[in-house]
Amino acid sequence: MDSYGNWLIEATIDDMQGKMTEGEVTSRELVQMYLHRIAAHDGKIHSILEINPDALHIAAALDEERKTKGARGPLHGIPILLKDNIDTGDKMHTSAGSFALANHIASRDAFVADRLRKAGAVLLGKTNMTEWANFMTIGMPSGYSSRGGQTLNPYGPGKLDVGGSSSGSGAAVACNFAAAAIGTETSGSILNPSLKNSLVGIKPTVGLLSRRGIIPIAHSQDTPGPMARTVKDAAYLLGALAGADEKDPATGAIPPSAAADYVAEIQDTDIKGVRIGIAGEPLTLRLSKHKLALMEEAKSTLKELGAELIENIQIPSARHTWGFDIFTYEFKVGLNAYLQNTHPSNPIRSLADVIKFNTDHPDRMLKYGQKLLEMAEETSGTLTEPEYILTLDQDLRLSRDEGIDHALKEHQLDAIMFGGDRGSVIAARAGYPTVIVPAGFVPNGEPFGVSFTGTAFCEAVLLKIAYAFEQAAPHRKPPKIR
DSSP: OOOTTTTTTTOOHHHHHHHHHTTSOOHHHHHHHHHHHHHHHHHHHOOEEEEOTTHHHHHHHHHHHHHHHOOOSTTTTOEEEEETTBOOSSSSOOOTTOGGGTTOOOSSOOHHHHHHHHTTOEEEEEEOOSGGGGOSOSSOOTTEETTTEEOOOTTSTTTSOOOSSSHHHHHHHHTTSSSEEEEEESSSTTHHHHHHTTOEEEEOOBTTBOOTTBOOSOTTTOEEEEEESSHHHHHHHHHHHOSOOTTOGGGGGOOTTSOSOHHHHHSOOOOTTOEEEEEOTTTTTTOOHHHHHHHHHHHHHHHHTTOEEEEEEOOTTTTOOOOSHHHHHHHHHHHHHHHHTSOTTOOOOSHHHHHHHHHHSHHHHOSSOOHHHHHHHTSOSSSOOHHHHHHHHHHHIIIIIIIIHHHHHHHTOSEEEEETTTTHHHHHHHTOOEEEEEEEEOTTSOEEEEEEEOSTTOHHHHHHHHHHHHHHSOOOOOOOOO
C-alpha cells in the first residue's frame, strides 16, 4: 500500500480512479489511508464525529464489484464524508451536532446519501458542525457543537475562523481526510467554510438536490451541496446528487435544461465573451486591502481568459438588512416534522423536547444559550403568522426581482462575481446557486476565494467559469498539519 503521505495528498477523484483502474490501489486501501490520516491529525482539528464502522467492508465489496462487473461511475469506491445533519440508514448517528440526539440513528438514508451509495461512493463518516446548523443561539462560534466540541481551522488552529456551519466538512476535506464531503446550506453554511478552508463549494439552486432526510432549518432556503478540493470533483458530486425526488416537492421545478453531466459541461474552458458583473458597494465594504488585491488578481485572470467584466454593478436590494424571521418560523415546523418521523426509540420528538433537554443539562448544552431555539418555539408552528407570510414574499422579491435577476437582466450578465462569500445571503434568500473557488491567501495564512452567482438552475454556467478560473490560476494549497 502506497504511503498516504505521498500521492494521496490533494489526490483528485480522477487520480484515485486511475490508480484503482490500473490495480495500483483498492478502495479498501483508500479508506485505510484516509483513516490513517484521521488518526494521525484529527485530534488537533476535531472535524470528524464518527467513522462508518462498515466503511472497510463496503469498500471491499465495491472492489469485488469492480473486478466482476466494472465500475459504476466516477464515484465508485471513493470515500466521502457527510455533515452530521444528513441521515444515513446504517450504524452511524445523525444529531445535527446536538448531544440531545447523540443516540439517534436514522431509519433510512437521506436522498443524497442514497444517491451516493448508488453511485458507488463509500460513506466514510460524519463530520462535526455548528450545532443545529448555527440556529441554536446568538454568539456560538462556528464549528462548535455539544456533541463534537470545537472544530478548528487547519490553516490556523485557534487563530482563524473555521467557517460555519458545515465546519467539519470544510476542515476535513482541507486536511485530506476524504476525497470530498457533503455539506448543507441555509445561508452561507457551505460557502463560508469552503472559503475559510480553501475549497470549492457549490450551494445549488434550492430544489436541484432533494432535502429529504436532512435535519432542517428553513425549507425555503435549505439545500445540501458538495465541498471538494477541485471544481471537477465538486462537479462529479453535484451530478451524482442532483435529480427529482417525488417526496421533495421542490425538486419538481428542475427544468429539462438543467445539466445531467456537469463534468462534461466544464471540459471546454473557453469563457470568451462570458459576461460577469463585479458586485460593487456595499458588498465590497470591509474587505481588507489584501483581499481586495486578490480580488483584482482574480479579475485579471478572468480578463485574460476573455471574459467581459462589468465593474461595480449595483444590486438594488444590496443595502437591505436581512433578518432571520423566516428561519424562526420555518425551523419549528421543519424540526417537529423531522423528529416526529424518527424511530419511536428516540425520546426527542419536538423542538420543545430539545429545549427541555438542554435546560436539564445546562453545563453541557447551554454554554452559549439557546435563544434562537426558544424564539422559534414561541411561534405557532403553522406558518399562519402575517409577519412570516409578508416577510417571505418580501425576501423573494428583494432577492430576485430587485436583486440578482435585476442585475443580471440590466447588464445582460451570465453571472455575478463577489469577493469571498459576500453574495451568500442574497443568493440564499432567492434560492439561487453559487460556486466559490480558491483565489489565494492573505499574509496571515487565511484562505480567500471568489464566488460566482446566477439565476435558478444555472449551475453549469457557474461551474464552467469557476473551472476556467481554477485551471488558469490554481490557488489552493493544503494546510500544514503535523
